[in-house]
Amino acid sequence: MFVSKLIFAALAATTAIAHPGPDHAVPRAEIQRRDGLAKQCANHAADFNRRRIAKRAMQKRWEGSGHNTTFEITTEAPYYDTIQNDTCVLNPEVTQGPYIWPRSQTLRQDMAEDQAGVPLWLDVGVLDMATCEPLPNVLLDFWHCNATGSYSSFTHLSPNTPFEKLLAELNITDFEIGVTDLHTDDTTFLRGMWPTDENGVMEIKTIFPGET
Numbered sequence: 001m002f003v004s005k006l007i008f009a010a011l012a013a014t015t016a017i018a019h020p021g022p023d024h025a026v027p028r029a030e031i032q033r034r035d036g037l038a039k040q041c042a043n044h045a046a047d048f049n050r051r052r053i054a055k056r057a058m059q060k061r062w063e064g065s066g067h068n069t070t071f072e073i074t075t076e077a078p079y080y081d082t083i084q085n086d087t088c089v090l091n092p093e094v095t096q097g098p099y100i101w102p103r104s105q106t107l108r109q110d111m112a113e114d115q116a117g118v119p120l121w122l123d124v125g126v127l128d129m130a131t132c133e134p135l136p137n138v139l140l141d142f143w144h145c146n147a148t149g150s151y152s153s154f155t156h157l158s159p160n161t162p163f164e165k166l167l168a169e170l171n172i173t174d175f176e177i178g179v180t181d182l183h184t185d186d187t188t189f190l191r192g193m194w195p196t197d198e199n200g201v202m203e204i205k206t207i208f209p210g211e212t
């Protein structure tokens with residue numbers, strides 16, 4: 001999963017922050033804090049239709065990002081009408097980024113392209129962790145590798161080469177997260193973005209990577 005690390009490093013955050021694994025133990029107090037946050041919102045997740053946060057997020061994200069894209073979207077109905085309270089509740093952790101690569105930005109609800117795998121529909125609900133209210137119009141950005149570890153836009157980098165070695169091979173000595181551009185091409189498979197609807201939910205289709 002070396003390229004996994006690479007992509008997270010290049011696009012999202014430091015690997016340590018994006019993937020706190022066993023070697024980056026999260027302190028017990030922090031786990032308790034997150035647990036509390038998740039619990040605090042559990043009821044609201046079930047009851048998320050009460051109030052709505054006024055327009056936000058998507059507009060802001062585009063402003064000042066050097067893009068002038070304006071678009072009107074009619075979202076397809078997600079499978080669930082409301083945010084489900086029996087699924088994962090994520091806590092804020094990564095605050096760096098996003099590091100947008102315009103050529104691989106893909107506003108769509110089907111990001112599978114021709115990649116092999118089991119069709120997978122993701123229904124995602126977004127809550128404001130401070131107020132526990134659903135957040136409409138939040139643009140969610142997804143990307144993942146294919147069954148053999150390759151990420152689109154980076155297909156010329158070997159997924160089997162450790163990141164440090166990769167940098168050495170590329171003669172890069174001043175790698176900086178979000179600054180150093182390691183993209184190799186404009187392929188877009190397994191990347192997609194879509195906004196939440198007025199109920200704070202969105203649906204996007206991809207594949208669970210695997211050979212068929």
Ligand SMILES: *[C@@H]1O[C@H](CO)[C@@H](O)[C@H](O)[C@H]1NC(C)=O
Binds near residue numbers: 042043044046085086
């Ligand atoms: C989740 O929703 C169900 C059905 O509305 C409700 O019975 C249950 O108490 C909720 N659980 C939490 C943790 O809010």
Ligand SMILES: *[C@@H]1O[C@H](CO)[C@@H](O)[C@H](O)[C@H]1NC(C)=O
Binds near residue numbers: 066067068
């Ligand atoms: C974006 O829009 C502004 C105002 O209409 C314009 O001045 C600017 O040239 C546009 N930028 C691009 C990259 O199209």
Ligand SMILES: *[C@@H]1O[C@H](CO)[C@@H](O)[C@H](O)[C@H]1NC(C)=O
Binds near residue numbers: 146151155
């Ligand atoms: C993953 O993507 C790479 C680069 O495009 C490709 O060579 C490889 O065949 C893909 N893997 C699968 C399982 O399709």
Ligand SMILES: *[C@@H]1O[C@H](CO)[C@@H](O)[C@H](O)[C@H]1NC(C)=O
Binds near residue numbers: 169170171
């Ligand atoms: C990196 O530097 C070495 C030694 O100067 C050179 O042989 C190699 O072609 C360079 N690689 C790249 C990708 O520039």
